[in-house]
Every structure is written in C-alpha cells, then in structure tokens.
Amino acid sequence: EAQVTQNPRYLITVTGKKLTVTCSQNMNHEYMSWYRQDPGLGLRQIYYSMNVEVTDKGDVPEGYKVSRKEKRNFPLILESPSPNQTSLYFCASSSTQAGGRGYTFGSGTRLTVV
C-alpha cells in the first residue's frame, strides 16, 4: 500500500531535550515536506526536500533541522525543543513529475513540549 509513515503519533517531551520525528514513504517520491498545523493558521511548511541531499527552508524553519540521506526518509529534528513548538506535525510526499499531483500525507505527530 502506498503510504507515508510517521512516528511517533504522540510525543510529550521536556524543553531542551533533542528529539527526532521519522518519516518514510514507499512511493519513490522525489519531493518530501514537513508541515506544522496550528489552530487558525492552517498548515505551514517547515522544510522541504526536492531529492536526496537537497533540502531547503519553508516558511517556519526556525528551531528545526532535516536531512535527506535516502530518498524514502525525511526525518524532522528538534535540537532543543521549546513550548512554542507544541503542534501537530505532518510529513507529506509528492512526485515532482509534471508539477506534482498533490501530496500524500502521513497520519501526523502530535508533539507537546512542556
């Protein structure tokens, strides 16, 4: 089954404790992206990757890091989480052929930083 898998689904952590949210897709998509969703703000892009070893900042990259060492994986790293990073996070992937055909989303990771 074609899918984007995120882990964990829920995470509670303390301020300053480094964490990684994993994302993996099995569709051989070139494009992968991380979004955060906050009430009233919709989905805002954090980082994206056009292909292996090609990443770039989205609209709200502060406090986050990503890497793309393999085509299927695109982890999101919070080196020193803060309470304002409490949010619902989504990973998404897309083919870049012909401008893309829309995202396939992961199920989301609800992160709480206390």
Added chain:
Amino acid sequence: AQSVTQPDIHITVSEGASLELRCNYSYGATPYLFWYVQSPGQGLQLLLKYFSGDTLVQGIKGFEAEFKRSQSSFNLRKPSVHWSDAAEYFCAVGAAAWGGKLIFGQGTTLQVKP
C-alpha cells in the same frame, strides 16, 4: 506573493442541506488546485484536484468543485451534507514551477447540525 484564502473559518449547516466552501487564490498563472479533508484526530485526505480541462471536477464522498479563472476561485460543493462530513477542509494550490510544493489555506471547519 502566492497565497490561498478560505474566507470562512467556521461553517454550520443542517444535515441534508447543501454546502459550499469558498477558496480564492493569488497566483499569476493557472495553478493546480486541491481540496483536502481532515477528520478529527486524523491526517489529511485528498477530496479532489484540478489540473486542466473541465472546470467542474468530481471527487470522493459526493463532493465537487468548480474552477473559475476569472474569479481565481475553486469552491467546494456538496448537494446534501451528511453528519459524517463534519471535519476541517483545506484548499491548496500548486504549480508546475514549484516542483511538488503546495500552499494551503487556513482551513474551514464544518459543523453539521442534526
């Protein structure tokens, strides 16, 4: 700058009534257009998409949307709403020049009254 606007943050309709959710975009050329639905606690599911051709597109769950170039709009409609349609709906825009990137609106929360 490119943007997507969903003017209605919250809409309440009675079960069986018709529904229209509005979406306006700002982009210089004809974009790719999408509607996603997010049920409570769930990820985002693609309802329908427009790339070219017939400006009235059919999607899943009985939804349709009409692209109106002159109004830069892509409104979502359903003739008769069911209680299970209660969810948050997101309009999104993509473009060939953007690779796989999508820009999302702020979302519209649909409440269905029995």
